[in-house]
Amino acid sequence: MPASSEWIIKDQTVVSNSWRILEAEVGVDELADMEQQAILAPLDFWLAERSTLQARKGLTGVWLDSNEKPGSLIVDSTFDINEIPLIAVNFPVFSDGRGYSTARALRQNLGYEGDLMAIGDVLRDQVFYLKRCGFNILMPRADQDAEIMLTAFADFKTGYQASIDQPEPLFRRR
């Protein structure tokens, strides 16, 4: 389970974090204590308790674990995924690359335009790829240095492929 950190990087700027990540085992009764707070609900809980969560005053986002499919968020045909203010994707370990495909699917296949946050084992050396796959917010692992993290956005000037941050592949631009 990823821990919430004090700061996050949003759109390449360090800002304080107001999101609280709820554990996978969270119960409805625990919500009372965080009525005003911005929370990230685990997928199963978010699916099971939608009406309760919708009635809250604070913002409610959802987090997906690396094995959870983004398509699970589409609860019915009338659901607009852009009503979710923030979707987080967990990297249980940085070398588990499923989250990159999850992000791209959210942005590209499901048309999600809201905030997309990488959580968990989020490290400096994956920042550039995370950004390219559509994450606009990173919640780094606790030991990561903010200044060093920020340098990673400039690792490469461009990329060959079509990506979320640059839908035209290089061969259409060169």
Place this chain on the structure above:
Amino acid sequence: MYRYDQYDHQMLADRVAQFRDQTQRYLAGQLSDAEFLPLRLQNGLYIQRLAPMLRIAIPYGMLSSRQMRKLAYIADHYDKGYGHLTTRQNIQFNWPHLEEVPDILEHLAEVEMHAIQTSGNCIRNTTTDQFAGVSADEITDARPYCEIIRQWSTFHPEFAFLPRKFKIAVCGTRHDQAATQVHDIGLYMVRNAAGELGFRVLVGGGLGRTPVIGSEIRSFLPEQHLLSYLDAILRVYNQEGRRDNKYKARIKILVRETGVEQFRDKVEAEWLTVKDGPMTLTQDEVERCRGFFHDPDYKDLPGSSELLKRALGGDVMFAAWHDQNVSAHKRPGYAIVTICAKKTGYAPGDLDAAQMQFIADLADQYSFGEMRITHTQNVVLADVEQDKLYDLWQALKTHDLQADNLGLLSDMICCPGGDFCALANAKSIPIAESIQRRFSHAELREIGKLSLNISGCMNACGHHHVGNIGILGVDKKGEEFYQVSLGGSASNDTALGKIVGPAFSQDEIPDVIEKIVSVYKQQRSGGEEFVETFNRIGLDPFKAALYGDKSNSRASRPA
């Protein structure tokens, strides 16, 4: 061949700077071993038995003389003076120092080379037939498509942390020399009824612990959809490939567990979400890439060379080499020459720095300054005038490069094995040498075309599963043994070898190979090659020769 523009150069410069920074942070203790591991692997850097090993990419085997000279320089200055050609058409150095690797990468970048994604759980160097573009029987030159795939796969942000490594081969020749069917994705270039170019798409082939021949999931993919379709396959694999067990993480296991039909349906569904989007290849881009592989300035020459005829008649040794190592070229008056890096006494696929320099000079002098590395660990000069073959052969002799054993039993594929590799269960180079020493050259020629592939462990870098004869090093209670398989093929009729029986000790191997060859020689009919005889007579005659009548009762021997 492909030349970098400002974008390619920039990307490479960025990469060198990035890896220098990563190496410094690792050496300063700011990156853990586990965090540095995939970063260095994606720059081709292994920590080996004796020293780090650096594997340098040679995209689809194409190499210029300038690049070869740079490799010679690296061998001399950062290694012990030699390099090893690999089965992915790459080259690896066994003795660089970790802290010097960023400098090596900077040297490589000067000549448009790198070590990007030559290892790690990512898309590896795309390979192709070493005769692409010059083969007398070709559907189309695969190299422009290999280059398109190279660019697509380089730093693909979504596929840098796959469940396991991922290998793609493209074959545009009719006679497949690229082992296409044992790749994670194998692409055969084809034309449809309307004459349009496209790809027949195979997935889930591979060697390693569980050898599998790829399954077709599409009989014709129009060329413009190449990248979107590859993207779709990779996305299904990235999301669904197993990550709980390293040995079950390759796409072949996913395809098998999902079922080919269902896997194809998933790919096609994923493809529909990106099909006809920006990834669709433009005709401009295809033409741009083709432009790098246009024919060199060939002369108009007669179809047969009088000079060559005279030399063949006058020099038996030259004739033997010509017979074995020279292949038909699409252009009249030209020939394809394979320089075999398989001389007895040298580790198969090893070249020393002086040989590299010399081959580069030969390429300049005889073959428009270009070479190709083959997956069988040899070097090709693809465009040699027939008039000059005799001169070339005499030059090769001055550097011990005249081995005339292409395609023969002694032209083995062999991994570095236990002498270098930390993964190996057993040595492979001494095995290769002991076999090479057993047969005289006349015997080898009499035996004819026979592939012998040796791997020092289950990871199968030496492609033992698809050798006509395969040898696999196994560890039995701390002792090295060798399991022998027969009947494999990496060609159009790809087949996996069948294990002949209990494993043998190192000392027994030359006798074992000799017995196998004797059975073939006794049983072959007409001009049959080894694998044809094997397919006709099966395993039993070989078993009988190796184990006697009680072939299944040698219980005392490790299996």
